[in-house]
Amino acid sequence: xxxxxxxxxxxxxxxxxxxxxxxxxxxxxxxxxxxxxxxxxxxxxxxxxxxxxxxxxxxxxxxxxxxxxxxxxxxxxxxxxxxxxxxxxxxxxxxxxxxxxxxxxxxxxxxxxxxxxxxxxxxxxxxxxxxxxxxxxxxxxxxxxxxxxxxxxxxxxxxxxxxxxxxxxxxxxxxxxxxxxxxxxxxxxxxxxxxxxxxxxxxxxxxxxxxxxxxxxxxxxxxxxxxxxxxxxxxxxxxxxxxxxxxxxxxxxxxxxxxxxxxxxxxxxxxxxxxxxxxxxxxxxxxxxxxxxxxxxxxxxxxx
Amino acid sequence: xxxxxxxxxxxxxxxxxxxxxxxxxxxxxxxxxxxxxxxxxxxxxxxxxxxxxxxxxxxxxxxxxxxxxxxxxxxxxxxxxxxxxxxxxxxxxxxxxxxxxxxxxxxxxxxxxxxxxxxxxxxxxxxxxxxxxxxxxxxxxxxxxxxxxxxxxxxxxxxxxxxxxxxxxxxxxxxxxxxxxxxxxxxxxxxxxxxxxxxxxxxxxxxxxxxxxxxxxxxxxxxxxxxxxxxxxxxxxxxxxxxxxxxxxxxxxxxxxxxxxxxxxxxxxxxxxxxxxxxxxxxxxx
Numbered sequence: 256x257x258x259x260x261x262x263x264x265x266x267x268x269x270x271x272x273x274x275x276x277x278x279x280x281x282x283x284x285x286x287x288x289x290x291x292x293x294x295x296x297x298x299x300x301x302x303x304x305x306x307x308x309x310x311x312x313x314x315x316x317x318x319x320x321x322x323x324x325x326x327x328x329x330x331x332x333x334x335x336x337x338x339x340x341x342x343x344x345x346x347x348x349x350x351x352x353x354x355x356x357x358x359x360x361x362x363x364x365x366x367x368x369x370x371x372x373x374x375x376x377x378x379x380x381x382x383x384x385x386x387x388x389x390x391x392x393x394x395x396x397x398x399x400x401x402x403x404x405x406x407x408x409x410x411x412x413x414x415x416x417x418x419x420x421x422x423x424x425x426x427x428x429x430x431x432x433x434x435x436x437x438x439x440x441x442x443x444x445x446x447x448x449x450x451x452x453x454x455x456x457x458x459x460x461x462x463x464x465x466x467x468x469x470x471x472x473x474x475x476x477x478x479x480x481x482x483x484x485x486x487x488x489x490x491x492x493x494x495x496x497x498x499x500x501x502x503x504x505x506x507x508x509x510x511x512x513x514x515x516x517x518x519x520x521x522x523x524x525x526x527x528x529x530x531x532x533x534x535x536x537x538x539x540x541x542x543x544x545x546x547x548x549x550x551x552x553x554x555x556x557x558x559x
Numbered sequence: 560x561x562x563x564x565x566x567x568x569x570x571x572x573x574x575x576x577x578x579x580x581x582x583x584x585x586x587x588x589x590x591x592x593x594x595x596x597x598x599x600x601x602x603x604x605x606x607x608x609x610x611x612x613x614x615x616x617x618x619x620x621x622x623x624x625x626x627x628x629x630x631x632x633x634x635x636x637x638x639x640x641x642x643x644x645x646x647x648x649x650x651x652x653x654x655x656x657x658x659x660x661x662x663x664x665x666x667x668x669x670x671x672x673x674x675x676x677x678x679x680x681x682x683x684x685x686x687x688x689x690x691x692x693x694x695x696x697x698x699x700x701x702x703x704x705x706x707x708x709x710x711x712x713x714x715x716x717x718x719x720x721x722x723x724x725x726x727x728x729x730x731x732x733x734x735x736x737x738x739x740x741x742x743x744x745x746x747x748x749x750x751x752x753x754x755x756x757x758x759x760x761x762x763x764x765x766x767x768x769x770x771x772x773x774x775x776x777x778x779x780x781x782x783x784x785x786x787x788x789x790x791x792x793x794x795x796x797x798x799x800x801x802x803x804x805x806x807x808x809x810x811x812x813x814x815x816x817x818x819x820x821x822x823x824x825x826x827x828x829x830x831x832x833x834x835x836x837x838x839x840x841x842x843x844x845x
Contacts, residue, residue: 272605272643273573275584284575284584304572307806327677329639337572337806359677372635372673379779410680497680523643524612553576 261423261559263478264290267305268551270430270484270498270520271330281527283553286330287429287520289480293420296398298323300416300427305553306334316340321397324352325429326413327359335363336373336380344381351395353414354388361386405472407431408439408465409497417472423559426473426513428481429520433503434466436494466507473511477559480551481507483518486533501537509544515559516541519551561706561732561845562592563763565837567606570742570769570781570803571636581810583839585609586636587741587803589765591730591845597704598626601728601739606839607640615645622651622689627703630658631741632715632725633669642674642681652689659696659712661723667693696726707731711757713743716780725780729757735845737763738796741803744780750790758794762845765837766790767803771816772823788820792829799824802837 267273267285274284286303298321299306306322320340325331340346341364350360363373364384389395391406391414403417413430432439438458454462473479484498501518508516518537521530534550541548549557567573567585574584586604593599600607611619618624624646631637646652660666667684670693676682684691700709709729725742738761745751758764769781784801791799801820804813813836824832 269575272608272639273575273584275569275573275575275579275605276609277580279575280577280580284573304575307572307574308576311807328680329642329673329678332678333635333639334572356677372633372669411676523608 259294259421261418261420261425261477262292262556263425263480263559264292264556265305265551265553266290266309267303267334268519268521268553269303269523270482271523273304274523278526281552282521282530282550284523285553286333288334289427291400291418291425293399293418296400296420297321298397298400298402298418301325301331301429302335302338303330303332304334307337310337310339313340316343316346318345319347319349321349321351323402323416324350324356324360324414325416325427326409326411327352327356328411328430331429332360332363335360341380341382344383346382347385348382349385349387351387351389353391353412355412357386357388403472405468406465407469408434408437408462410439412439413497415469415472417476424476425478425559426476426480428469428473428479430497431469431482431499432494432497433499434462434469438462439497470507470511473507473513476511476513478515478517478557479508479511479513480517480519482520483533484520484522501533505537505541505546505548508541508546513546515547515549515557517549517551517557521550560594561730561735561737563737563843563845564590565606565802565839565841566590566610567604568802568804568837568839569604569636569806570767571806573605574806578809581838582804582813582836585839586639588640589739589802589837591706591737593705593732595704597706598624599703599706599708599730600626600628602631602637602741603628603640603644604636604638605640608643611640611644611646615649619646619649619652622649625653628654628656629708629726629728629739630656630666631727631739632659632723633661633664633666633673634723634742635673637741638670638673641670642679647687647689647691650688654689654691656691656693657696657710659724659726666695705732709757711754713740713754714746714751715742716744716778717746718778727754727757729761736761737765737845739765740767741765742767742780743782744777745782745786748775748783748786750786750793755790755793758790758796761794761796763798763800763843764791764794764796765800765802768801768816768836769803769805772819784816784820785823788823788827788832788834791832792824792827795830797831797833799832799834800837800843801834
């Protein structure tokens with residue numbers, strides 16, 4: 256990349272499952288994948304179907320890729336086996352995830368699951384793979400990028416990442432429920448709460464802690480990328496799905512005093528026209544708090 | 560009379576974007592409806608998801624729908640729509656799945672293990688509200704509505720670790736029939752007699768087109784598209800719908816492949832053959 260700032264490129268912005276068709280041509284129909292670059296350092300975050308185009312777009316390939324995983328729900332891993340650099344024996348690929356996710360990622364790439372789930376033969380995968388487990392809350396470094404982690408409120412846990420380099424920062428909270436209606440953060444909840452079932456004190460305290468840690472991590476960040484899967488009208492029916500609305504995103508952005516907010520993880524059936532309408536509705540609201548609001552869009556690079 | 564419709568024609572991974580707008584970017588799914596309205600769903604890739612949104616506008620929306628799923632094998636481009644198929648979330652809809660397992664996993668387990676809590680918020684097929692039944696094929700033909708369904712085990716990749724057996728399906732109604740071969744790798748690039756016999760005399764062959772005529776790579780579990788043309792001709796099938804396209808194939812590439820196949824058919828002595836490419840949303844009456 257040029258200069259010494261921090262750059263974010265969106266390769267997949269759609270949640271749950273890929274959504275091909277004429278209704279998604281503008282914002283894109285690929286599942287989550289972003290690229291974060293600072294100087295000569297680069298990481299890929301999540302490997303939804305967007306990583307397929309990323310892998311095929313590289314004209315001058317680096318010899319070492321770093322791929323971070325927020326979690327391993329299908330929409331965040333389904334592009335990985337089709338990432339073209341994995342077929343190059345001269346390439347090294349480092350995979351980063353929590354200890355509970357790494358065995359599954361390893362199985363997807365190396366073991367028996369390939370023959371059963373993935374339609375390409377194992378021997379095509381020639382890159383040198385290595386795996387790095389991190390604990391949520393831990394920080395680590397990839398080249399010039401300092402990376403911090405926080406737990407989000409999502410089934411089976413999702414990790415939020417902050418990237419810092421050259422005095423700039425960006426935060427990726429791709430999958431999280433708001434910190435109000437249900438506690439997913441540390442344990443899975445087998446069923447949604449009944450409408451008459453209030454959260455108990457323990458759950459409320461835990462959620463408040465999770466929320467504070469999330470807000471602390473994105474305090475005054477240059478760019479917060481946040482789950483805006485549902486509209487406020489849809490949300491009550493899907494409160495237990497582990498996703499937020501643009502209103503929830505804006506609430507966190509305000510309290511953390513972020514500079515730019517990008518709504519991410521668009522619902523698969525949401526059309527380009529509907530997304531344009533969401534942007535038109537929330538942009539003026541965000542501006543009142545000096546927040547520049549955008550919708551994450553495939554192919555766009557944000558320079559910080 | 561059978562009504563055929565394609566909902567997803569792409570292999571491996573869904574490909575959204577401008578380069579796939581004509582033929583569509585969803586992974587594999589097709590439907591056949593017999594003349595009494597019985598619904599048969601062939602494979603359950605992401606094409607299944609828009610199908611589900613259509614079905615809930617009819618009897619599936621009120622829990623009165625039923626359908627048969629024929630799954631050619633458990634690779635996720637044939638199954639990844641299952642967790643997002645809205646008729647599964649409506650009580651009393653009924654579904655029967657027919658497919659095959661692998662050496663390690665029963666058919667049911669190939670589907671169930673793809674919905675484990677790590678991979679899917681759904682966590683289990685048991686959380687679906689509809690009634691689902693799973694039948695491992697015994698290779699025998701069976702009846703669904705007025706359709707007679709024949710099942711044929713097909714050769715797949717011979718490479719180690721590729722533990723699966725793809726199935727081919729033949730749907731017959733009266734004098735009419737179509738053959739569905741979504742995934743096959745012909746051993747030594749020869750047409751086995753049992754597969755020619757299985758397809759013989761059908762009105763339409765739906766056949767994979769993962770590789771073009773000149774880029775076949777052994778071991779991937781797929782075949783050169785020229786073998787699709789040869790099978791159609793040898794089995795005296797008048798129409799061939801290319802299906803299961805490589806994810807890197809753009810619409811233009813597919814157009815060219817159809818031309819090449821048509822030319823190959825025209826230049827080969829044998830029964831006349833019309834070649835077309837399966838397109839998302841396209842309907843054919845058989």
